[in-house]
Amino acid sequence: MADKRQRARVQGSWAGHSKTAATVFQAGRHSTQNVASTQRSPKEQAAADGRFVFQDPTEVQRKIPEVRIIDKEGLYEISSGPTGVSRLHLKPAFIDPKEADWMFEQLYREIPWQQKSNIGPDGSYKEPRLTSWYGDLPYTYSNSTMKSNPHWHPLLSMLKDLIAEVTGYTFNSLLCNLYRHCKDSIDWHSDDEPSLGIDPVIASLSYGETRNFEMRKKLPPEEKGDYTYAERIRIPLNHGCLLVMEGKTQKDWQHRVPKEYHDRNPRINLTFRTVYPEARLN
Numbered sequence: 001m002a003d004k005r006q007r008a009r010v011q012g013s014w015a016g017h018s019k020t021a022a023t024v025f026q027a028g029r030h031s032t033q034n035v036a037s038t039q040r041s042p043k044e045q046a047a048a049d050g051r052f053v054f055q056d057p058t059e060v061q062r063k064i065p066e067v068r069i070i071d072k073e074g075l076y077e078i079s080s081g082p083t084g085v086s087r088l089h090l091k092p093a094f095i096d097p098k099e100a101d102w103m104f105e106q107l108y109r110e111i112p113w114q115q116k117s118n119i120g121p122d123g124s125y126k127e128p129r130l131t132s133w134y135g136d137l138p139y140t141y142s143n144s145t146m147k148s149n150p151h152w153h154p155l156l157s158m159l160k161d162l163i164a165e166v167t168g169y170t171f172n173s174l175l176c177n178l179y180r181h182c183k184d185s186i187d188w189h190s191d192d193e194p195s196l197g198i199d200p201v202i203a204s205l206s207y208g209e210t211r212n213f214e215m216r217k218k219l220p221p222e223e224k225g226d227y228t229y230a231e232r233i234r235i236p237l238n239h240g241c242l243l244v245m246e247g248k249t250q251k252d253w254q255h256r257v258p259k260e261y262h263d264r265n266p267r268i269n270l271t272f273r274t275v276y277p278e279a280r281l282n
């Protein structure tokens with residue numbers, strides 16, 4: 001990959017190092033008096049006049065797209081393909097900071113947090129964060145199933161209803177995430193398990209420390225799994241903010257919360273979703 005980028009850079013720059021360009025470049029320094037000007041190509045003529053010649057790159061030079069930062073309230077259409085429109089709705093002060101303070105304390109103390117184990121290609125591993133699952137049905141991802149908490153915590157029920165009222169979307173389930181410190185994270189993924197149905201809407205409410213929520217556009221097959229040139233978005237999710245992902249966001253994008261290199265206080269994230277019984281999906 002590094003080779004490929006380096007090659008594109010070299011081929012796209014002044015081509016004084018390539019063989020053809022070197023020939024053109026050096027020709028200007030050789031005596032050309034014996035060559036009749038009528039026989040010269042424009043390149044040869046330029047060389048004869050001692051002018052530098054730009055050699056067109058043989059491979060189009062690609063630029064790594066700048067990361068788009070989204071940190072203001074608004075409705076953002078982040079892409080319109082390949083499968084349809086992907087939209088984000090950000091409300092940075094959805095919960096007033098003073099209210100968010102006591103909510104954080106209550107959730108931190110009263111949610112039954114657990115460390116889930118998943119099964120990956122290299123065997124079983126513990127997730128680098130704590131989680132808790134609410135809903136009528138168990139939830140399976142990464143080859144392991146979370147049992148549902150039998151009763152919704154009253155604060156969580158209240159938040160579910162509030163979000164439904166404001167967004168117009170209803171939800172029947174909730175994944176709670178606790179990032180205890182800077183080393184807790186969630187890796188690249190999409191919330192696209194079959195049980196979430198087609199075009200899942202996810203409402204994500206954050207409390208505590210601000211952490212970066214990063215998104216990258218899924219790749220067309222010709223990129224062969226190389227995300228170097230993928231479109232990227234960064235959203236700092238702060239205390240009390242609500243982010244709603246809609247449309248084709250889960251189909252066309254991935255997201256993560258990366259580890260950080262400096263101390264971070266705890267952060268709680270609540271992702272409201274709708275889980276369908278299998279019968280509804282078939």
Ligand SMILES: O=C(O)CCC(=O)C(=O)O
Pocket residue numbers: 175177186191204213237255256257269271
């Ligand atoms: O913590 C977050 O903001 C994201 C959580 C997440 O990606 C998930 O629960 O699927």
